[in-house]
Amino acid sequence: MNLTSLSATKLRTLVKKKEIKAQEIILAYLKRIKEQEKDLSAFITVLGEKALASAKSIDRKRDKGKLAGIPVAVKDNILTKGIRTTCASKMLEKYVPPYSATVVNKLEEEDAVVIGKTNLDEFGMGSSTENSAFFPTRNPWDLRRVPGGSSGGSAAAVAAGEAAASLGSDTGGSVRQPAAFCGLVGLKPTYSRVSRYGLVAFASSLDQIGPLTRTVADNALLTQIIAGSDPQDSTVSSQPVPDYRKEMRRELPSPKAAYLKDKVLDGIDPEVKDNYYRTLSVLEETGAELREMDFPSWEYALACYYLIAPSEASSNLSRYDGVRYSFRHPRYSNLKEMYLNTRSEGFGREVKRRILLGTFALSSGYYDDYYLKAAQARKLICQEFEKAFKKVDFILTPTAPEPAFLFGEKEDPVAMYLSDIFTVTANLAGIPALTMPVGLSQKGLPIGIQIMASFFQESCIFKLAFLLEKKVKFDNNKLNLRKRRSHV
């Protein structure tokens, strides 16, 4: 039995039935990490001893939690008490947080084992994980290619069998795009569904933590654990969390779904387009009612996103000033110089670009033209979604305009920003969106489709995804890292 290719759901069943020990699982995964990390670099920190110790204590427990023994990789912008949390930034290279994020506590309460902290674009800013201050992560499907980003490490780790599931954070597509690039199921839950306490903020009104998994059922399982109210996050909803795994199996009577006009898909990769249409026809065969829909406001979504997110980021990242816990530049002769040298050297290019962008957009004299305009556009986008969800249950789009691209392929930041074209709208509107793999390109690269639904309709999304998963039969195990290595 190859433990590293089983789903999380399967693993926990085996542990619960005592057919296998949590320790054996963790050992198998650690072995896999050891074998592959040289090529992959998915992790910033691997928790060997600590993970084994947790597994041992789980094995001793009589009443095991819902995630007993499941090795979960956690994006390194989600705090883990006593374990270095870097955000892949020089600024926090040595930062050890004194507390864990709510989501980590929730996972551990259910006996999941945090196996490591995964690489990302610095502070979540990027779409390829090339913006990590430490090293890039490679796509296990093709090591010459990026795993997507910013949760690239979380995606690569799960795809390559280094973790059974992982947590990422999604501000404009940072869970969904890497999940699509790595052939995984990735969810950005409804804004306010999952606590952000302990997630190092990028753009607070857009950030949301979500799971990356190999199957829809695994995703429903993890979402259910991490969702729900938290007294430490005032923006979290107190709405009860449904039993997604049960809901998922319920029938979905004649779902209504919207798809995009052909002209909107102009310029995207033809294979992505083909897969999109193929998936639509699969859905139609299952009895779904499809209708073409126009979303004129989406034209402004990317611009709107790239004003709001940097604005909030410019403020959120002010605390890294060298005064208390972050990196401090060794040379300065006064306070201003300390700030300047620390922040010039501590942040990477993309982070600085966005801080400047956001600072500019919020400056007096520009606020009305930029931040405020963007906030107004955001409202329009929300209204358009609201109107659409009166007519349909789902909106389907490609997840990313192309499959995983090559390292260094997108030097121009705007070209990189275009990767987020289909994903940012869900963040702006706050609605849930899930990506799932629906096929492979001719080069053998996974292609995903995005399912969006109205607020708190995660259950419906899981239902449709579960249905689609059975029809599409995407086989994650086609991936063979050893074979792929020959490409390098």
Add this chain to the structure above:
Amino acid sequence: MYEPVIGLEIHAQLLTKTKLFCGCSAAYGNPPNSLTCPMCLGLPGALPVLNHEAVVMAVKLALAVKAKIHLCSVFSRKNYFYPDLPKGYQVTQYQHPIASEGRLRIGYNGSIKAIGIERINLEEDAGKSIHDHRPESPEKTYLDFNRSGVPLLEIVSKPEINSPSEAVEFLQLFRTVLQYLEICSGNMEEGTFRCDANLSVRKKWAQEMGVKAEIKNINSFRFLQKALEYEACRQMELIKAGKPIKQETRFWDERQNQTLPMRSKEEAHDYRYFPEPDLPPLVIPEKLIKRIKATLPELPQEKIERFKQKYKLPPYDAKILSASRDLADYFEQTAVESNNPKQSSNWIMRDVLQYLKEENMDISQFPLPPKYLAELILLVENKKISLRIAKEKVFPRMTGTRKRAGRIVKEEGLSQISDVSQIEKLARKTIKRNPRLVQQYKGGKVQVLSFLVGQVMKETKGTANPQLVNKILKEALNSLSDSSSSKRKKLNKLKQTKHTRQTK
């Protein structure tokens, strides 16, 4: 004629148990950085959770100054870099404050003036920078984050104050209101109550405003008065000299007794305000406002009016006695117990307040309950003891021993002697002993009478009724003939008339 136009910006630290956005204690005076957590240290990943108690306090103030309470208000981030601002932004309110358009009436004697209150914001305080300027150590700055995140109310007045003394009166009354509401300790030295001022000058009755200067670092009422006086003069002189006034931030330099411009680097801020995404809009249910309204205490101005009406106190007394709720309560209980508001007021305004000042105490720490003071007042009123004995002997003994007045009078034999025969006896004795003085008196040097009175008082350890002593001695001296025999006769006669008067 030019007049100053003044607006104040007040920062009042709220007396909540915990900080505005985390569970840390908001107490003052603890070891540095002992009251901190990830939130108030600005650690990555921490999120704010609003303190309900602070909201209630803000609503209290809004109701007290008759401001419009906004049922939905929004928190904003004010972004700037400073080492004691751990997040790099302060969470405050900007476009949508919790309350606006209030007013506070100042003046207690005839001319009453309402000063408008533009807005009331709920916001968090920053930490504290402690600069080490000792020559032996390289210049260092230490940071204490205990204050970081303590709730503040920012109150911005309208520019409707027209003199430095009006500004002081407004600020004092405002502090009293906060103290009445028990939402701020109002301590300017500890910095729990702070004030910045804006001042411009204009031609009297002119509509347009002049160019204003903002004055910071005012940490006492006295400095407020002095800083505003200085600044008004400075600006008027500039105008007279035909020089322009710069819009700038200045600070009060207490050593040089003048306002000085702050370095321009410190004032050129673009705070890049935007709505705080980590907090949902603050929604205040009307029911809550109603409930808070029902708990509001009588406010200073109302109390002053009531004291004037009910106890017939002069406006000045009414104002002094309303300076704090505890003092007003103390007065009121004493007045009721003694049934003598005027005397109660006199005693408290002079003796009690002086005692408190000397002992550096608050009325709540005063050793005598109102009932005890009322008893003392009654003893004087009923002529059991003289006012002087009461003030000089009984009151100090009471505050020292916490014994009741009656007991002290008894134990120390301080009852007032009003027995005419006894005083006459003493008068005769005194006259006999001081023939030279008597001669002087007869010779027209009437001042010696007070010395003779003093002798009698001394004899009785001050317990004789001084008016009576004065009267009897005077009569005795006046009736003295040159011969001692006629003197005796006259005295006898006097004695008889006295007796007959008494028997009547």
